[in-house]
Amino acid sequence: MKRRNFITKTSVAGVGLTLFGTYACKETKKVDGQETTDVQEAIETAPFFKLSLAQWSMHKMIMEDGVDPYSFAEKAKNWGFEGLEYVSQLYNPELSDANYSDEAMAAFVEKSNAEAQKHGLKNVLIMIDGQGNLAVSDETERNETVEKHKKWVDAAAAMGCHAIRVNLSGSNEPEEWKKNSVDGLTKLATYAKTKNINILVENHGGLSSNGALHAEVMEMVNMDNCGTLPDFGNFCMTRKPDSWDCLESYDKYKGVKELMPYAKAVSAKSNNFDAQGNDTGIDYVKMLQMVKDAGYTGYIGVEYEGTELGEEAGIIATKELLLKAAKEVV
Template identity: 80%
Template structure:
């Protein structure tokens, strides 16, 4: 081969290699930019909270259809949740018939932990019902109620939960109720602090659904492990005699705003939906904006209590509404 032809061929080959290298670099850069865009898009679409399921959402399945409460973790996993909010009364009569004995509680803990682990779920909290009145005026009864709740603090700790939810039932006199609530909560939270468990109060009827009084109690207790669990829909202070219809209703938006500064969990209540998938009585965007404005980034629990949709459909509708509303908050 002549020298001139050799140089020309060599130059062409070098140019080809150079062009291939340039193309490869551009493609790599393009792929990197696309991956970054996908990551950014995922971050934008991801809500500011985590999703948990309140077991009360399937109470009809358990009580009326005979569904095993220990399938809770499996169902929640299949419906796209990552956290579990247990309800103590849904394990009766198994627990109540045994008088919440050490053996019965241990079995509940072991079974629940095994199911949560099997399905890769996180135990978030336990909602406690039927264990007495923490805000009752009789000090002896109030102290007995505190003692009854201690076994649930122990259970929450053994299950890796961060909290138990309690009710502040008791006196109907606002000043008495506040004093009783502070006493009962302080005693229980003092015990729970040793176990690294939070004691949370939900607006759950009576004076606990008065956001201003409820927040005043939190301020008076003033303990790091005592807080609130604001529920979007439980703001009925008094019901009509002999009826479930509400007679005295507290402003739900005012209430959530008052309770959020002390919140360590949040409950997204739902009953019914319109054609666009919005809750008919609760503005979820407005609620979530208040939640986000406080800097809350923990679990929000879906709690469907409606009757028009079956429980599975209602749970899914509430979850979708939460995710849709989350994209509209700023």
């Protein structure tokens, strides 16, 4: 699959903002002979998580249709989300052409903060891609990758995010991959701890999509600011040569269950939907039950990646599916 002089800000949360809107007043009414209010009803029906939008859900709008990535907050607000999950590569070539200079990164932070504040949304995390291989066997290259990620840790801190998401690409040999991953993550998380930022690993292909190995790496790192970002659908470990078709997959339900004890974020991947609005390849009720059973109550990010619906329609369909499925978990 597909750090210096940053302008800081205090995240702005709208008073009374919930998944169901802003309440200017409380309307009292009777239900089954007892008085209740709209606010009480909203609280009772609210899901156990908060809704964020993964910017990758609109990557075609940005990369193919020329939509300004800085319109992210405005669009997410209009679609009914509370939190923003940025994707670093969607700000290229602006950032890559500037070689991720301090000035370019500061501009990214300032503009993103201004938009999030304007629309009353919370910056949640930044997903980092294209900054090197954290699990590569060459120690020099691995250390360079750690250094490249540090400016994204700084950006996340300046934006009021709680985390950055990283990838554990590199070696394909399990024991070597685990050793390299522990080294790269420990070095990066040690720096990130000074900034109060979490380093999160997503199941994102290769050995990172092996839930058992991924969980073992988390145990070996054993740092409170290093965790996972389980994605409901990214469990393809090997793809066919010169193709995106998956050759070897890990059981998605087993994988999410193995990663949830270390989760500090969750990604609700979706692709296509049936007539009832359910994802055709992922049982959302089953997934959300595992998320809830793990005691997770943070943000769940909508990440639509389907082809049958346009991105806006797919985003909304995924959000609605999450809310519907949340009512069925116990």
